[in-house]
Amino acid sequence: MTALAPATRPRAFGSERLLAVDPARGVLTHHRFAELPALLTPGDLVVVNDAATLPSALCLTSHDAELRLAAREPSGEFVAVALGAGTFRLPTEARGPAPSFTVGERVASGALMATITAVDRDEPRLLRVRFELDGAALWAALYAAGRAISYSYLEQVAELWDVNHRFAARPWAFETPSAALPITFEVLGGLRRRGVELGFLTHAAGISSTGAPALDRRLPFPERYEIPDETAARVAATRARGGRVVAVGTTVVRALESSALEHGTPRGGVGEARLVLGPGFRPRAVDGLLTGMHEPGTSHFALLNAFAPRPLLEAALAEAGRAGYLQHEFGDACLILPR
Amino acid sequence: MTGASRGLGAALGRALAAQGTRVVLVARGRAELEAVTTAIRTQGGEAHALVADVADKHAVHALAATASELVGPIELLVNNASELGPTPLRLLFDTDCETLERVLEVNVIGPFRLAKALGGAMALRGRGTIVNVSSDAAVEPYARWGAYAASKAALDQLGRVLAVELAEHGVRVLSVDPGEMDTAMHRAALPEADPATLLAPETVANRLVELLERGNVPSGSRVALSSWGSS
Numbered sequence: 001m002t003a004l005a006p007a008t009r010p011r012a013f014g015s016e017r018l019l020a021v022d023p024a025r026g027v028l029t030h031h032r033f034a035e036l037p038a039l040l041t042p043g044d045l046v047v048v049n050d051a052a053t054l055p056s057a058l059c060l061t062s063h064d065a066e067l068r069l070a071a072r073e074p075s076g077e078f079v080a081v082a083l084g085a086g087t088f089r090l091p092t093e094a095r096g097p098a099p100s101f102t103v104g105e106r107v108a109s110g111a112l113m114a115t116i117t118a119v120d121r122d123e124p125r126l127l128r129v130r131f132e133l134d135g136a137a138l139w140a141a142l143y144a145a146g147r148a149i150s151y152s153y154l155e156q157v158a159e160l161w162d163v164n165h166r167f168a169a170r171p172w173a174f175e176t177p178s179a180a181l182p183i184t185f186e187v188l189g190g191l192r193r194r195g196v197e198l199g200f201l202t203h204a205a206g207i208s209s210t211g212a213p214a215l216d217r218r219l220p221f222p223e224r225y226e227i228p229d230e231t232a233a234r235v236a237a238t239r240a241r242g243g244r245v246v247a248v249g250t251t252v253v254r255a256l257e258s259s260a261l262e263h264g265t266p267r268g269g270v271g272e273a274r275l276v277l278g279p280g281f282r283p284r285a286v287d288g289l290l291t292g293m294h295e296p297g298t299s300h301f302a303l304l305n306a307f308a309p310r311p312l313l314e315a316a317l318a319e320a321g322r323a324g325y326l327q328h329e330f331g332d333a334c335l336i337l338p339r
Numbered sequence: 340m341t342g343a344s345r346g347l348g349a350a351l352g353r354a355l356a357a358q359g360t361r362v363v364l365v366a367r368g369r370a371e372l373e374a375v376t377t378a379i380r381t382q383g384g385e386a387h388a389l390v391a392d393v394a395d396k397h398a399v400h401a402l403a404a405t406a407s408e409l410v411g412p413i414e415l416l417v418n419n420a421s422e423l424g425p426t427p428l429r430l431l432f433d434t435d436c437e438t439l440e441r442v443l444e445v446n447v448i449g450p451f452r453l454a455k456a457l458g459g460a461m462a463l464r465g466r467g468t469i470v471n472v473s474s475d476a477a478v479e480p481y482a483r484w485g486a487y488a489a490s491k492a493a494l495d496q497l498g499r500v501l502a503v504e505l506a507e508h509g510v511r512v513l514s515v516d517p518g519e520m521d522t523a524m525h526r527a528a529l530p531e532a533d534p535a536t537l538l539a540p541e542t543v544a545n546r547l548v549e550l551l552e553r554g555n556v557p558s559g560s561r562v563a564l565s566s567w568g569s570s
Contacts, residue, residue: 050412050460052404136363136387136409143401160400169412169460171404185504188462192507200463 004293004321006153007330010162016182017325017332019293021316023308024338028319033182033333034190036290040337042195043243045234046290049177049251050200052168055146055160056175056207058109059085065098067107067129068149070174070207071221076134077117079221081210082125088150088157092211098125112145123215139171149175149207151329163329172224173205178329179249179291197238199231203251203273219299222272225255229268235285236265244287246337250303253277253286260284278302279310288337293320293327307336340364341393341453342420344371346522347472350544351417352376356384358548363387363406363413366420385410393420393449394441403456412464413457415551418450418494419472424486426527431485439486446490451497458501462508468551469512471498473561477516484528495561502559511558515550517543518565538565 016033031039040046056069064085071079084096101107101124105116113132120126131138150158165180166188191198203225210216235256238245247253258273259266266285276299277283289307294300295317296310304313316334325332340355342348343364352364356379364386366372372388379386387409391398407413422445424438454469461467476484477491495514502512519525521537546564550556 048463050463052400052407054404136389136405139405139408140389140401143405164400166455166459167463168404168456169407171408185459185462189504189507198463198465200460 003295004317004325004327004331006151006328007326007332008153008155010158010330011182014184014186017323019316019320019323019325019332019334021308021312021334021336022339023312023336026312027339028316030323034184034187036183036187036335037190037194037196039335040191040194040196040246041244043197043238043241044246045197045199045238045243046191046246046248047199047201047231047235047252047256048165048167048180048183048248049173049203049205049255050167050169051173051177051202051205051251052171053148053160053163053173053176053205054171055143055148057147057149058112058145059147060107060109062106062108063099063101066095067109067127068174068207068210069146071223072172072204073128074224077128077130080127080129081207081215082127083211088154089152091152092209095211100124101127109145110141112141123212123218125210125212126215126218153328158329167200170202172202173251174207175205176329177203177205177249177251178331179333181330182333183248197234197243199234201225201227201231201252201255203255205249205251220254220273220276222274223251223254224270224272225251225258226270227255227259227266227268232259232266232268239285244337245285246288246290246335247286248290250277250289250291250300253283253289253303253306256285257281257283276302277306279305281306283307288335290333290335292329292331293317293325293334295327304336340417340419341449342366342472344368344375346524347517347520347540347543348417348419349375350540351419351547352386353379353382353384354541354544354548355415356386357382358552359384360415361385361410363389363409365389365391365393365402365406367392392445393418393453394422394444396452399449399452399456403453407457407460412460414461414466415468415470416453416457417470417472418453420449421446421472421474421487421524422490423524423528428483428487428528430483434486439489442486442490443493446487447493447497450494454501458505458510461510462505465509467510469498469501469510470547470551471495471512471514473514473516475516475518475563499559499561506558513550513556513558514561515547516561516563516565517547518563 118128163176344366
């Protein structure tokens with residue numbers, strides 16, 4: 001199977017394509033992304049992760065290293081992964097060795113200061129840090145010091161306005177929940193006029209790569225999420241009337257299915273997603289998924305496998321490759337939904 | 340709330356906080372801004388100070404995300420920050436093109452960027468309000484107010500089109516003309532004006548809070564606060 005080419009820049013308005021995969025009938029169809037509303041049915045519910053993507057890549061001025069924030073703990077401390085220094089053009093796995101850190105050590109990225117509060121026993125690059133500011137001052141310093149995580153296959157470094165989708169609110173995501181990037185206001189209005197309901201939740205999408213295989217195997221880290229009561233109610237009402245719940249992105253699947261696993265059905269409130277979905281997982285809350293193009297061997301592909309059989313997913317990828325679909329953050333889209 | 344360190348912005352921040360709204364106040368000057376948030380907290384309200392220039396493209400994501408993190412997804416955006424240009428005000432052909440650019444950046448582009456950064460989450464939720472603070476200079480051709488007047492007219496029309504486009508998402512967009520107030524900006528523009536003839540910013544702020552509470556003004560409206568509520 002030929003690998004899909006990466007999208008190397010943010011897409012021109014409305015240029016994304018959409019491959020619809022119907023696992024019920026085993027049928028693949030090609031569309032422009034703007035046709036999404038027509039692929040859904042009145043009474044369906046589309047759930048978007050409204051997390052804004054924060055500038056989680058911190059180039060340290062105190063050490064020859066980069067810290068990538070990866071999760072935020074209830075205590076307010078952050079989980080971080082240390083990388084060797086380097087620009088975005090160097091893939092994470094090609095970075096030089098990260099310096100070793102010790103508990104109590106102070107690090108700085110410009111005016112943003114933090115203390116290392118924990119170093120993982122098995123993976124010394126996996127850290128916990130406490131910033132020396134909080135509230136508005138912390139966020140101001142973080143946005144001044146940090147950059148959005150960028151990718152070696154991009155022509156230019158990604159800016160916050162490239163990686164944030166149009167509906168972003170609280171800065172909970174460490175990497176972009178990219179499935180919502182192609183959703184324009186034109187599409188949002190089209191969904192409403194089609195009689196499709198909209199729901200939202202906030203899920204702290206974590207980092208996709210640490211550059212070290214052993215550490216990558218521990219991804220995704222537990223991710224906090226918050227499901228508003230009104231979204232939980234809409235999920236229940238949609239399923240009760242025979243509508244379909246469509247998750248925009250794997251983060252929405254993780255949030256809704258984590259809550260369903262814990263409570264039987266998604267419930268309003270804050271939680272921590274720990275489950276890793278894969279073949280054999282039977283979704284209880286989500287009927288279909290709008291996502292990017294993901295190749296076998298990735299955790300995202302394994303998650304897709306909970307919604308469609310592997311041979312069909314492989315056929316979809318082969319068809320996408322033949323038709324020139326692009327992958328990664330600014331890539332084309334895939335709708336896996338039984339018609 | 341932008342332009343919140345003085346005048347109408349500060350008064351509106353205080354008035355909203357006094358009725359229990361959690362407010363995030365934005366302005367360029369830290370000392371003045373923090374005096375306002377400190378005063379609000381002393382009164383038992385919740386207020387956060389974010390120092391930024393709304394004309395700075397790089398500040399917008401930080402502003403929108405930080406405000407949302409501090410008080411939760413934003414339900415009301417008040418674009419109040421305004422730039423007059425150099426005072427005493429000049430005839431249009433005595434105005435530098437760069438002045439017009441700066442006035443448009445602060446009074447039109449900045450509010451548009453902030454509305455874009457916050458309005459998407461409002462549209463997804465199906466609720467929210469954007470208030471643009473305008474001026475009667477947007478409607479009346481006063482000599483020497485050209486750059487400011489053109490910017491406010493543009494802001495008004497941007498808001499009217501947005502109101503139409505966001506109607507299906509339940510997001511309201513209003514334009515308010517506060518009238519002539521006794522503020523630093525007014526003194527800079529018209530130093531000879533008799534303060535006794537001017538409205539106190541607190542009076543105007545209370546009217547705006549009442550207008551927002553009533554919630555019955557149609558989206559896309561332009562409301563003159565100097566006369567609103569008095570009839």
